[in-house]
Amino acid sequence: GLLYGRSTMSMICTGSAVSRAYKAGGKYANAEFIQVHPTAVPGADKLRLMSESARGEGGRVWVPRKPQDARDPKDIPVDERYYFLEERYPEYGNLVPRDIATREIFDICTTDGLSVEKDRLCVYLDLTHIPRETLDRKLGGILEIYEKFQGVDPRVAPMKIFPAVHYSMGGLWVDYEKSETGGLVEGSPRNQQTNIHGLYAIGECDYQYHGANRLGANSLLSCIFSGLFCASGVISGSKGKAPLETSREFVAAVKRQEDYHQSILSRPAGESNPYDIHQQLGNIMTRTATVVRRNDQLVQAYDDVCQLENVWQNCSLSDTGNWTNQNVVFTKAVGDMFPIAKLLLKGALLRDECRGAHYKPDFAMPGIAATEPEEQRAEAERWCDRFEANTRKWLKSTIGVHGDDGHPVITYEDVDTTLIPPRPRLYGLVGGEVIEQVWKERTEKVTEAASVG
Numbered sequence: 355g356l357l358y359g360r361s362t363m364s365m366i367c368t369g370s371a372v373s374r375a376y377k378a379g380g381k382y383a384n385a386e387f388i389q390v391h392p393t394a395v396p397g398a399d400k401l402r403l404m405s406e407s408a409r410g411e412g413g414r415v416w417v418p419r420k421p422q423d424a425r426d427p428k429d430i431p432v433d434e435r436y437y438f439l440e441e442r443y444p445e446y447g448n449l450v451p452r453d454i455a456t457r458e459i460f461d462i463c464t465t466d467g468l469s470v471e472k473d474r475l476c477v478y479l480d481l482t483h484i485p486r487e488t489l490d491r492k493l494g495g496i497l498e499i500y501e502k503f504q505g506v507d508p509r510v511a512p513m514k515i516f517p518a519v520h521y522s523m524g525g526l527w528v529d530y531e532k533s534e535t536g537g538l539v540e541g542s543p544r545n546q547q548t549n550i551h552g553l554y555a556i557g558e559c560d561y562q563y564h565g566a567n568r569l570g571a572n573s574l575l576s577c578i579f580s581g582l583f584c585a586s587g588v589i590s591g592s593k594g595k596a597p598l599e600t601s602r603e604f605v606a607a608v609k610r611q612e613d614y615h616q617s618i619l620s621r622p623a624g625e626s627n628p629y630d631i632h633q634q635l636g637n638i639m640t641r642t643a644t645v646v647r648r649n650d651q652l653v654q655a656y657d658d659v660c661q662l663e664n665v666w667q668n669c670s671l672s673d674t675g676n677w678t679n680q681n682v683v684f685t686k687a688v689g690d691m692f693p694i695a696k697l698l699l700k701g702a703l704l705r706d707e708c709r710g711a712h713y714k715p716d717f718a719m720p721g722i723a724a725t726e727p728e729e730q731r732a733e734a735e736r737w738c739d740r741f742e743a744n745t746r747k748w749l750k751s752t753i754g755v756h757g758d759d760g761h762p763v764i765t766y767e768d769v770d771t772t773l774i775p776p777r778p779r780l781y782g783l784v785g786g787e788v789i790e791q792v793w794k795e796r797t798e799k800v801t802e803a804a805s806v807g
């Protein structure tokens with residue numbers, strides 16, 4: 355989270371542990387897949403989540419049709435409000451998935467210039483049409499948070515929200531042992547083990563379950579499941595092994611960390627400070643590697659991050675004491691952010707497609723432009739051809755290894771789709787129903803051929 359400066363995540367989510375495992379030779383997968391949550395409350399210190407349950411309980415997202423309409427939102431008549439999710443996605447309305455809601459909110463503010471405020475990008479998330487008693491019963495906790503930090507009661511005035519970095523689908527690569535039915539073999543020491551023998555990663559720090567875009571509520575499910583189900587494998591894998599603390603390797607690693615700590619403390623005074631460097635890093639990452647990604651910007655961002663890393667090598671500490679020194683802890687954490695930032699940017703640069711949370715407009719697949727049924731059909735066939743080619747090329751996990759020169763080395767690994775084959779995702783796409791029909795016929799043909807064979 356802190357890689358982006360501000361996010362919905364806790365202020366302790368620095369990524370240091372995964373970064374150090376990566377630098378020690380651990381494979382890091384799918385770094386470029388970062389989920390941006392559509393509804394967060396902007397704050398100077400951090401971005402606070404406005405839970406999806408607000409939309410789930412009937413919250414409506416809108417902007418005034420007149421740019422930066424200064425009227426009180428309650429005084430803006432309904433026909434002068436643009437309920438853009440409902441208009442653009444009539445079937446799903448405000449319940450479109452996270453990445454789509456995020457892009458639309460971002461787009462309405464940046465491309466259409468309809469942000470509610472001029473100097474701060476935001477849209478309205480409106481619950482005021484829902485009875486107070488229902489809101490208190492179902493959403494009391496989250497509404498209190500909004501009221502506490504914004505000083506406005508969301509039961510009587512629409513909330514102002516904007517997307518924020520929220521979750522990392524990528525993480526340390528972990529293994530698993532596949533059972534005959536396609537699940538996990540219970541008790542296998544391979545489950546959730548990284549490529550560093552004996553090092554396990556479980557939870558948001560691993561890459562295992564969420565592909566390019568996590569579905570709401572699935573994170574707790576996956577980290578609790580992995581923890582419960584795979585713990586027995588960790589125990590069986592470590593049975594009979596000597597404790598690591600006694601090994602020469604461990605003692606040498608501790609010494610290296612202590613020397614590193616001291617070397618930072620004894621740096622001569624420099625011109626830059628770690629807090630400023632961190633802010634610059636967050637700005638670069640937020641600008642180039644969130645909702646919309648473009649290759650020219652990613653190339654530039656990679657260079658900028660490398661330069662910033664050089665500056666960090668010589669940044670100075672305002673506190674060089676040896677007791678509860680927060681300055682040195684933060685400086686080390688900032689240093690740990692660079693390898694992951696570079697991997698994320700490189701992964702995003704190389705992935706020339708749109709998949710889940712990774713969106714590059716230059717590679718988006720447009721809907722059907724034709725109006726005549728025959729032409730529509732032909733276009734849908736071409737669309738499906740392109741989808742299949744793209745799937746063959748890009749339905750892969752990105753595997754990053756920390757190179758000796760400090761730059762990431764990237765390869766790709768196939769994704770096991772034997773249980774659920776991939777299919778087009780067509781939310782709101784013009785001509786989606788024709789594509790769906792063509793796809794259905796193709797799938798039926800393949801199934802028929804397989805059963806004959």
Ligand SMILES: Cc1cc2nc3c(=O)[nH]c(=O)nc-3n(C[C@H](O)[C@H](O)[C@H](O)COP(=O)(O)OP(=O)(O)OC[C@H]3O[C@@H](n4cnc5c(N)ncnc54)[C@H](O)[C@@H]3O)c2cc1C
Nearest residue numbers: 362363364371403556557558559570571572573574575577
């Ligand atoms: C605001 C918010 C709301 C969310 N809501 C939902 C939801 O409704 N449903 C859902 O499924 N998911 C939700 N998520 C995501 C989900 O909460 C997280 O993905 C999940 O809690 C991660 O759990 P974890 O155990 O993997 O990591 P964490 O909970 O981050 O635990 C990691 C622990 O490791 C410790 N640690 C870090 N570095 C070190 C180190 N170097 N040495 C030792 N210890 C270290 C940390 O202090 C922390 O205690 C939400 C996330 C946020 C930010």
